[in-house]
Amino acid sequence: MKHVRVRYAPSPTGQLHIGNARSALFNYVFARHFGGTFIIRIENTDTQRNVEGGEASQLQNLKWLGIEWDESPDKGGPYGPYRQLERLDLYRSYAETLLEKGYAYKDIREGSDAYAIRFKVPKDKTYVFDDLVRGRLSFDSKDVEDWIIMKDNGIPTYNFAVAIDDHLMAITHVLRGEEHITNTPKQMMVYDAFDWEIPMFGHMTIIVNEEKKKLSKRDQNVIQFIAEYQSMGYLPDAMFNFIALLGWSPPDNEEIKTPEEIIAAFEPSRLSKAPAMFDREKLKYVNSRYIKALDPEVLAAKVRPCLVDAGIDIPSDQWVFELTSLFQDRMTHVQEIVSLYKAFFHDDFNINDEEMIFLKDNDSRVLLESFKEALETVSFESDPINTIIKETGKALGIKGKPLYMGIRIATTGEMHGPSLPHALALLGRERVLARLTQTIKTLRGEL
Numbered sequence: 001m002k003h004v005r006v007r008y009a010p011s012p013t014g015q016l017h018i019g020n021a022r023s024a025l026f027n028y029v030f031a032r033h034f035g036g037t038f039i040i041r042i043e044n045t046d047t048q049r050n051v052e053g054g055e056a057s058q059l060q061n062l063k064w065l066g067i068e069w070d071e072s073p074d075k076g077g078p079y080g081p082y083r084q085l086e087r088l089d090l091y092r093s094y095a096e097t098l099l100e101k102g103y104a105y106k107d108i109r110e111g112s113d114a115y116a117i118r119f120k121v122p123k124d125k126t127y128v129f130d131d132l133v134r135g136r137l138s139f140d141s142k143d144v145e146d147w148i149i150m151k152d153n154g155i156p157t158y159n160f161a162v163a164i165d166d167h168l169m170a171i172t173h174v175l176r177g178e179e180h181i182t183n184t185p186k187q188m189m190v191y192d193a194f195d196w197e198i199p200m201f202g203h204m205t206i207i208v209n210e211e212k213k214k215l216s217k218r219d220q221n222v223i224q225f226i227a228e229y230q231s232m233g234y235l236p237d238a239m240f241n242f243i244a245l246l247g248w249s250p251p252d253n254e255e256i257k258t259p260e261e262i263i264a265a266f267e268p269s270r271l272s273k274a275p276a277m278f279d280r281e282k283l284k285y286v287n288s289r290y291i292k293a294l295d296p297e298v299l300a301a302k303v304r305p306c307l308v309d310a311g312i313d314i315p316s317d318q319w320v321f322e323l324t325s326l327f328q329d330r331m332t333h334v335q336e337i338v339s340l341y342k343a344f345f346h347d348d349f350n351i352n353d354e355e356m357i358f359l360k361d362n363d364s365r366v367l368l369e370s371f372k373e374a375l376e377t378v379s380f381e382s383d384p385i386n387t388i389i390k391e392t393g394k395a396l397g398i399k400g401k402p403l404y405m406g407i408r409i410a411t412t413g414e415m416h417g418p419s420l421p422h423a424l425a426l427l428g429r430e431r432v433l434a435r436l437t438q439t440i441k442t443l444r445g446e447l
């Protein structure tokens with residue numbers, strides 16, 4: 001195989017979207033897997049749609065995902081410039097050559113000197129290519145009209161500029177979204193006209209939502225911009241992992257993989273032909289796996305600013321650490337700490353019917369009275385609290401569910417939750433004792 005050169009060619013028309021991130025990611029993985037070069041080229045010829053800061057924010061989001069490139073507008077490289085608007089002279093001169101050779105003609109606007117240049121589509125020609133994902137595809141030239149390669153304002157159209165650039169930048173493999181399949185024959189016409197070697201093409205399937213409809217940027221139910229995931233506290237490696245599974249599956253079926261493992265396991269033949277489903281639950285699952293695996297100190301450092309932003313009072317770093325440890329196994333994203341915190345520390349403590357029946361059926365009153373008494377003198381940390389729970393249980397001959405669930409209901413108003421001694425330590429003496437008092441009174445029929 002010759003030295004692989006692939007490219008991701010975003011248009012700076014907005015923020016980095018999950019579909020674009022996937023194109024970038026697969027090009028990056030492809031380059032790294034085959035020891036090749038990964039290029040970023042900015043396709044900004046649709047000047048009406050370009051947005052201020054679009055290029056910078058997209059590159060920043062890619063970096064955050066852990067995608068690195070070798071040549072680009074910001075890094076330079078031997079095949080620059082890497083922004084199409086800085087290459088207008090090149091397109092113009094190649095268009096002139098096509099005019100001279102009779103592959104294109106002027107399309108003069110009536111009553112003006114301005115003209116566009118149209119490509120003269122060959123008659124009765126079939127364009128065939130072996131798509132890396134789809135296999136053999138073929139298009140008849142009779143289905144393609146003579147198309148504009150240069151507009152009358154001197155700006156090339158996408159299909160022309162992309163072919164010129166991919167050739168001049170020595171691109172060997174063009175991996176992009178399925179929406180570009182029908183553009184490919186037009187691009188092949190340009191290669192043919194110059195007698196250039198045609199790169200390999202690979203078109204990745206569309207991404208669909210859970211209703212199997214093509215994911216649209218307007219789909220409110222699915223968060224689709226990488227920056228949003230970043231601010232919600234999704235972890236870059238988890239996003240990388242999830243995106244890599246949109247239309248690709250690892251040969252060993254072990255889906256949780258680091259970027260390095262994905263690069264090593266990557267096989268273009270495993271790019272799927274079927275639409276890739278954006279499964280929101282799966283994304284949560286993947287991210288929670290990465291959160292679980294984080295060092296609690298590292299996670300606590302990520303949790304802290306979320307609490308601060310939510311205006312939550314932070315007694316100490318240790319407290320943040322304890323809170324984080326308590327919820328580490330339950331968080332799907334870092335920002336979720338705020339809602340978990342609020343649900344846990346809410347002041348409207350309440351025991352529902354089912355929970356009350358549990359307490360009554362298990363004669364929990366005596367347990368709660370003894371536990372409360374023992375708690376009054378203990379230092380309010382998880383270890384001593386744990387000891388008290390066990391000792392109280394032992395003294396009364398209660399263990400397992402009646403012991404732990406009884407105390408949990410009486411102190412948190414929940415039947416299930418995070419580690420009980422840790423939860424109680426975090427709730428703090430005052431709250432725990434007040435809740436125990438309230439529950440005991442209710443059980444005594446005093447409330």
Ligand code: GLU
Pocket residue numbers: 008009010011043162175176177180
């Ligand atoms: N600028 C095009 C896009 O954003 C790139 C298509 C291609 O990779 O050829 O869709």
